Amino acid sequence: MKNWCAGLASAVLLVAIWQAVLALTAWPKFILPGPVSVAETIWESRVLLIEHALYTIAEVLIGLVLGAVLGGLSAIGLAASPIARVLVRPMLVFSQAIPVFALAPILTLWLGYGLGSKIAMALIIIYFPVTSSFFDALMRTNPEWLGLARVMGVKGWRVMWHIRIPAALPGFASGLRLAAVYAPIGAIIGEWVGASKGLGYLMLLANGRAKTDLMFAALIVLAIFTLVLHASVNRLANRYFERI
Amino acid sequence: MSAAPSLYCRGSAAFGAVPVFDAIELKIAAGQWTCLLGSSGVGKSTILKLFAGLGDKVSFIGELGASDGQSDGRVAMMAQSDLLLPWLSVSQNVCLGATLRGEVRDDDRVAEVLNRVELSEKSQSKPGQLSGGQRQRVALARTLMEDRPIVLLDEPFSALDARTRAQMQELAAEVLVGRTVLLVTHDPAEAARLGHVIKVMTANGIEDVVPPTGSVPRRFDADDVLRVQAGLLARLREDDACVQANI
Numbered sequence: 001m002k003n004w005c006a007g008l009a010s011a012v013l014l015v016a017i018w019q020a021v022l023a024l025t026a027w028p029k030f031i032l033p034g035p036v037s038v039a040e041t042i043w044e045s046r047v048l049l050i051e052h053a054l055y056t057i058a059e060v061l062i063g064l065v066l067g068a069v070l071g072g073l074s075a076i077g078l079a080a081s082p083i084a085r086v087l088v089r090p091m092l093v094f095s096q097a098i099p100v101f102a103l104a105p106i107l108t109l110w111l112g113y114g115l116g117s118k119i120a121m122a123l124i125i126i127y128f129p130v131t132s133s134f135f136d137a138l139m140r141t142n143p144e145w146l147g148l149a150r151v152m153g154v155k156g157w158r159v160m161w162h163i164r165i166p167a168a169l170p171g172f173a174s175g176l177r178l179a180a181v182y183a184p185i186g187a188i189i190g191e192w193v194g195a196s197k198g199l200g201y202l203m204l205l206a207n208g209r210a211k212t213d214l215m216f217a218a219l220i221v222l223a224i225f226t227l228v229l230h231a232s233v234n235r236l237a238n239r240y241f242e243r244i
Numbered sequence: 245m246s247a248a249p250s251l252y253c254r255g256s257a258a259f260g261a262v263p264v265f266d267a268i269e270l271k272i273a274a275g276q277w278t279c280l281l282g283s284s285g286v287g288k289s290t291i292l293k294l295f296a297g298l299g300d301k302v303s304f305i306g307e308l309g310a311s312d313g314q315s316d317g318r319v320a321m322m323a324q325s326d327l328l329l330p331w332l333s334v335s336q337n338v339c340l341g342a343t344l345r346g347e348v349r350d351d352d353r354v355a356e357v358l359n360r361v362e363l364s365e366k367s368q369s370k371p372g373q374l375s376g377g378q379r380q381r382v383a384l385a386r387t388l389m390e391d392r393p394i395v396l397l398d399e400p401f402s403a404l405d406a407r408t409r410a411q412m413q414e415l416a417a418e419v420l421v422g423r424t425v426l427l428v429t430h431d432p433a434e435a436a437r438l439g440h441v442i443k444v445m446t447a448n449g450i451e452d453v454v455p456p457t458g459s460v461p462r463r464f465d466a467d468d469v470l471r472v473q474a475g476l477l478a479r480l481r482e483d484d485a486c487v488q489a490n491i
Contacts, residue, residue, distance in 0.1 A: 144327055147298045151321045152390065154344040162344055166331050 033213035038220065041213040048202070053221050055197040059115055059187040060229065063122025067183065068176055070123065071130030075172075078131070079138035080160055092128065100125050100186065104193040118190035118198065125186035126179035133178070137171020138164050173237035180233035184226045246318070248393040248424040250274040255306010257290055257299075264290045264302065268450050270443070274311065277417065277425045277460055279439030280450075281432060283480055288428045288445050292396050295426065296321050310394065320392040324399040326383040328371040334358070335367040338385045353389065360419055361385045377408035381415070388419055395420055397427040401434065410464060413437055417461035432476035436469045437462050444476065446483040453479070 015035045022034050029037065042049065078084050104121060111117035141164045149159045191200025199218045206214035251272040257264045265287035272278045282288045293299045294308055296319055310318065328337045338357060339349050358364050361381040371379055380400065387395060397416070401409045417438055429435055435442050438460055442453040453476060456468035463469065 142327075144323060144325060145329070147296070148321065148323075148327050148340075149344055150298060151296050151319055152341040152344055153317045154341075158344050158346065162340075163329065166329070 030210045030212050033216055037213050038216045041217045042220065045214060045217060049199075049217060049221050052197055052199050052202045052218070053225065055115075056118075056184070056187055056191070056199040056222065057225060059118040059190070059198065060122055060183045060225075062115070063119045063186060064126065064179055064183045064229075064233075066119065067123040067126035067179055068130055071127050071175065071179075072134055072172060074127075074131045075134035075138055076160065076165065078135050079164065079168075080157070092131065096128055101189060104189050107190065108194040113194050113196060117193075118187045118195065121190035122183040122186035125182045129178040129182065130172070130175035133175035134168060134172040137168035140171075141167050169241040173241035176233050176237050176241075177230065180230045181226060184222060184229070188222065246314075246393050247312075248275040248422060249310040249312045249314070249318075251295060251308075251310055251394065251424060251426070253291055253294065253306070253308045255304055255308065257287065257294070257302050257304045259302060265445075265449075268445075270450055272424060272426050273441050274424050275422050276440035277420075277427060277438050278441040278443065279427045279429060279435035280443050280445055281429055281435045281476060281480070282445035283430060283483060286445050286447065289398055291445075292321075292398050292426060292428050295319065295394070296396050318392050319394045319396060320387045320390040321396045321398070322383050322387045322400045324402055326371070326379040328379055328382055328386075330371050333368050333370060334363060334374070334382050337371065337382055338389050340386060341390050357385045357388045360388065361415065375408075377404055377412065380404060380408075380412055384412070384416060384419065393423055395423050395425045397425060399429055399431075400427075402429070402431065409434075414461045430480075432473045432480065433464065433469075435476060436473040437464055442472070442476070444479050444483075446479075448483075451479075 018035050022032060025032070033041075074088075078088060100121065103124065104117075107117040107120050107124075111120055145163050145167070146159065149155070149163060187198070188200035188203075191198040192204055195201040199222045202218045203215050206212070206218065253268070253270045253272075255268070256266045268291075270280075270291065280288050280291065290299070290302055294302065294304055329340065332340070335354050335358065336343070338354050342349050355364065355367070358367055361384055363378060363381055363385065366374060366378065366382075371382065374382065380403075383400070400416070401412045404412060413434060427434070427438060436456055439455050440460060442455045444451050444453055453472070456462055456466065456472045458466060458468065
């Protein structure tokens with residue numbers, strides 16, 4: 001409850017600053033629309049916004065689920081196999097040296113203008129944080145637990161399944177929390193490069209037609225969605241993965 | 245449980261280039277409690293690790309094993325830290341070995357073992373809800389559940405308060421009777437109470453000490469126990485003096 005109050009207070013403060021800047025500079029509406037005008041636009045264009053938002057939300061959620069699954073499996077594979085660590089880990093780090101922005105046109109070329117290329121962008125952008133934080137946690141299993149398992153006569157996959165993975169779930173959870181914030185970035189970049197639907201597409205379209213209020217409206221809808229997504233993932237992660 | 249064998253260890257061990265102990269000879273009597281007493285860093289835990297099969301990082305030259313020649317799946321271990329998995333309940337922790345090996349869980353035995361350590365009513369609790377003494381009792385129950393003829397104890401009671409430690413010593417002595425137990429400890433009082441055989445490990449090797457009379461667990465305030473305890477402490481301090489003189 002306190003968090004909600006603090007969030008609300010901070011939102012009110014932000015709107016106040018926004019309005020103050022507007023009052024001081026007297027910029028025209030197509031440079032910086034006021035909060036009231038943006039709120040009006042959100043209401044008036046609600047059908048349009050919802051239609052495009054649903055598209056973006058679908059991209060983000062599918063990308064998030066796929067990224068979490070692929071990242072989780074990769075981390076387990078890397079933790080289980082020293083050969084995979086030697087061969088694949090440098091590749092993972094190298095892949096992070098390529099800016100995701102640079103990949104977007106190629107993905108659009110390969111996967112087309114539809115959902116696929118945006119899902120791929122969201123997936124790529126969250127894959128590394130999920131894999132990396134889960135993998136680190138898997139490699140930090142209490143060595144005494146592993147010793148106990150060995151004295152009990154057990155090695156390999158059973159230890160992975162019953163001890164190492166459950167012990168590393170909090171690390172997986174922190175990867176997912178990061179992913180919830182990054183995934184929308186990936187989807188929006190994908191939409192900027194080539195799309196016919198989605199909030200990112202709507203922003204570009206509105207910007208090109210000097211409908212700055214609609215651009216702000218789409219931005220706010222996106223921000224609210226990201227906040228809600230982060231809060232939900234955080235809740236799920238706390239509930240199911242932070243057992244200790 | 246198969247018949248409890250005796251154990252032997254003859255040889256030298258090192259961590260890389262750093263020697264841990266040199267040319268020791270140790271026999272651990274079948275079906276009895278052997279207390280190996282020594283200061284920190286003297287290598288007593290290394291011996292226990294070697295017996296447990298956890299000596300990967302130790303280079304050991306010599307021979308080590310059980311009198312009847314069998315080795316696999318005969319050892320249970322209990323350490324200073326309870327090593328309970330915090331996401332499992334007490335009863336799930338107790339049957340961890342069976343779960344890990346993919347065996348069918350024997351609920352009757354879990355109940356029986358928990359009853360022996362007087363934790364029946366806590367079977368569904370998580371380790372985080374238990375006191376330090378209760379957690380160590382769960383660890384003892386897990387050790388019992390493994391039902392191995394050889395039990396290795398690495399200072400299992402040293403993190404407990406004095407009263408709980410005394411209770412745990414009595415409980416462990418009672419439930420582990422008939423097994424070959426190696427207790428590594430730095431507490432002379434513990435060795436004097438629990439050892440059928442007491443050995444002191446110093447930088448010069450391992451020496452036998454005549455244990456107090458009476459059956460294990462002995463009374464902590466018996467004259468003989470107190471006398472042996474004082475003698476053990478004096479011996480450990482002598483060792484310190486000789487180590488310091490060498491520096």
